[in-house]
Amino acid sequence: MNNRSSKPDVSEYGSVDPAPPSKIQDIARLESILVDENTRMFERMRVVFSLRNINSSESIDALSQGFKSQSALLRHEIAYVMGQMQNNHALPILEDVLSDENEHVMVRHEAAEALGAIGDIKAKNTLEMYLDHNLPEISESCEVALDLLSHHNSDLV
Numbered sequence: 471m472n473n474r475s476s477k478p479d480v481s482e483y484g485s486v487d488p489a490p491p492s493k494i495q496d497i498a499r500l501e502s503i504l505v506d507e508n509t510r511m512f513e514r515m516r517v518v519f520s521l522r523n524i525n526s527s528e529s530i531d532a533l534s535q536g537f538k539s540q541s542a543l544l545r546h547e548i549a550y551v552m553g554q555m556q557n558n559h560a561l562p563i564l565e566d567v568l569s570d571e572n573e574h575v576m577v578r579h580e581a582a583e584a585l586g587a588i589g590d591i592k593a594k595n596t597l598e599m600y601l602d603h604n605l606p607e608i609s610e611s612c613e614v615a616l617d618l619l620s621h622h623n624s625d626l627v
């Protein structure tokens with residue numbers, strides 16, 4: 471009997487992802503697929519989740535190359551997985567994304583929430599800079615992220 475479910479798997483992060491991780495493990499190869507604008511979005515997302523699962527400084531650097539992608543959807547997904555990874559190496563990358571006034575609002579929203587999810591109090595200053603941003607998706611995300619940081623670092627803030 472086949473035990474395979476028709477439902478997507480739950481990831482090691484407890485999430486049901488929009489695409490299953492790629493079987494490829496080589497970071498350079500994964501990065502080349504991630505940045506290829508001619509590759510189908512489903513395959514590029516599979517690469518995002520593989521790089522997330524590897525969760526190293528090198529895999530974060532590869533993911534960061536995806537922020538040059540034309541797709542705001544893909545960039546937003548990259549910011550989201552960087553929050554899931556909870557790896558400090560992504561902090562300056564996400565701070566740059568949040569601070570980029572030319573970036574799509576939903577990508578900046580996701581970068582702010584990821585900075586909260588990482589849980590490092592070092593993100594506090596950057597998040598505070600956008601608390602009064604005129605776009606509510608950004609200001610509210612920074613407020614939520616700062617509350618999450620103070621929830622977990624109550625002795626530090």
Ligand SMILES: [Fe+2]
Binds near residue numbers: 579580
């Ligand atoms: Fe979001």
